Amino acid sequence: MTLRTIDEVLRKASFFLRQHQREERVAEWLCMHVLQMDRAKLLASLRDPMPENTQAQLDELLHQHAKGQPLQYLTGQEQFLGRTFSVTPDVLIPRPETEELVMAVEEAIKDVFPGPPATIVDIGTGSGIIAVSLAGTYPHSSVLAVDISADAIAIAKQNAARHNAHIDFHHGSLLSPFIEKGETASVIVSNPPYISQKDWEGLEETVRQYEPKQALIGGDRGVELYEQIASQLPSVLEKPGIAAFEIGYDQGASVSKIMQEAMPHASVRCLQDMNHRDRIVMIVQ
Structure with missing residues (x-):
């Protein structure tokens, strides 16, 4: 099986979210989350293949977000006054x-x-x-x-x-x-x-x-x-x-x-x- 590049996966994810009336940029944030990369590293790695298990993880998060699950609960964190805080549905x-x-x-x-x-x-x-x-x-x-x-x-x-x-x-x-x-x-x-x-x-x-x-x-x-x-x-x-x-x-x-x-x-x-x-x-x- 030929693995898709991160760029290909990201484009597909953005299109999926657009079809479900969700913000397309969430695809990038979720990619950063599953790959454990910051944005600079993600952009530098766009031609790299995305591991199959990581793509499956991303697909699951995309479907949850399409149903309405907030991004912050999917990643488990949010920024507040320059600090990163853990957040859950509690x-x-x-x-x-x-x-x-x-x-x-x-x-x-x-x-x-x-x-x-x-x-x-x-x-x-x-x-x-x-x-x-x-x-x-x-x-x-x-x-x-x-x-x-x-x-x-x-x-x-x-x-x-x-x-x-x-x-x-x-x-x-x-x-x-x-x-x-x-x-x-x-x-x-x-x-x-x-x-x-x-x-x-x-x-x-x-x-x-x-x-x-x-x-x-x-x-x-x-x-x-x-x-x-x-x-x-x-x-x-x-x-x-x-x-x-x-x-x-x-x-x-x-x-x-x-x-x-x-x-x-x-x-x-x-x-x-x-x-x-x-x-x-x-x-x-």
Whole structure:
């Protein structure tokens, strides 16, 4: 049997994805994944034959992606603020909007604290992208992360170890583990589930079928978890302190009101993302 070259396989894979209305460039990313090559090496190896077993592996991944399986779950990883994170269907796929949340928190810390904050808490850590990123920026801060999903915590621990981030993980709901222990925090940050049940039903099929529903839906109205967090904030957030939350594009006013009512003497403002949509509610006291 004559083996096809990598270039021939790549062209065929791109055509296959185009036929199934999928992004053609995914073929290149999957080739890099199965061949364990970076892009420069892949391009330099286009005339080389592709091993038969590797081609079979690629074909299987292509068919899974054609059915809707996200690329990140097929390769098991995604980039976030320059770091590579492991992802599985137990956690959400990292998104650029959350990168903006982390950067906004870092800017707020510069304005509020003379040095690194003493304690940072990440609520609903998922894959650990927020906690690991902040632990990397503030290695002398105590970083804690909580999630209601034990499976998500397992992935977050892998990512913390991968990036040598020292994080204290807690299995529990929102800020409850810290309230029970009487612990407080200088910075509280979260990208909680904020999609309403109705909006979830209208999401892309690839999201509804493959990403964890528990990490997406925030209740019938989408803001229920913000209400729960707001009721807990006064018991945990120190003064001076910062709390920052990623929100849905249409939740700026409602979440800001929830937080202002819970923290009447704090400064509450809504920040927009790169697409000029409401994306972050920032509380400073």
